[in-house]
Amino acid sequence: xxxxxxxxxxxxxxxxxxxxxxxxxxxxxxxxxxxxxxxxxxxxxxxxxxxxxxxxxxxxxxxxxxxxxxxxxxxxxxxxxxxxxxxxxxxxxxxxxxxxxxxxxxxxxxxxxxxxxxxxxxxxxxxxxxxxxxxxxxxxxxx
Numbered sequence: 001x002x003x004x005x006x007x008x009x010x011x012x013x014x015x016x017x018x019x020x021x022x023x024x025x026x027x028x029x030x031x032x033x034x035x036x037x038x039x040x041x042x043x044x045x046x047x048x049x050x051x052x053x054x055x056x057x058x059x060x061x062x063x064x065x066x067x068x069x070x071x072x073x074x075x076x077x078x079x080x081x082x083x084x085x086x087x088x089x090x091x092x093x094x095x096x097x098x099x100x101x102x103x104x105x106x107x108x109x110x111x112x113x114x115x116x117x118x119x120x121x122x123x124x125x126x127x128x129x130x131x132x133x134x135x136x137x138x139x140x141x142x143x
Contacts, residue, residue, distance in 0.1 A: 001036075002058050003078045004029065004049040006065075010072035012044060018066045027064040034061055046073065055079065 008015055022028070029035045029051050037050040051058050058077055067073035082088045 001080055001082055002051045002053075002055070003080060004051055004058070004062055005046060005076045005078065006048070006067055006073045007046040007076070008044075008067075008073050010070075014070075014072050015067070018070060018072055021066040025064060025066055027061060029058065029061045029065075032057070032061055034058060 023030050025031060029049055030038070032053075034051040034053040034057065035049050036052055038047065040047045051061075055077075062068060062075045062077060065073075065075065068075050
């Protein structure tokens with residue numbers, strides 16, 4: 001899985017004028033079915049795409065993007081291995097390396113971690129919610 005970070009170099013008027021072509025590009029991440037999530041950053045200085053596929057396919061799709069080809073934005077492609085939700089981590093671990101365990105770091109205001117075991121029975125239950133770090137408490141009332 002990959003994160004593509006677009007950083008705008010042109011005024012927003014230019015970005016807005018290219019937006020339809022960005023989404024409709026027949027060789028891009030959207031038309032090729034590689035994008036899983038996408039949206040603008042806040043403040044609006046760029047955008048982010050979570051994509052799934054082979055690295056060469058992602059690179060080719062990004063290289064053809066109108067934001068990039070026009071020079072209106074740069075793109076950085078970062079590979080990552082999902083660890084949340086645990087079901088996704090289990091699927092990714094089995095696909096890439098067989099049964100394993102993954103440590104999930106949580107929180108922007110301090111740090112906490114939980115280990116998710118992945119084995120034949122699937123991922124172990126985790127007390128951490130996906131909104132951890134937001135000031136909300138764990139479902140069991142701890143932490």
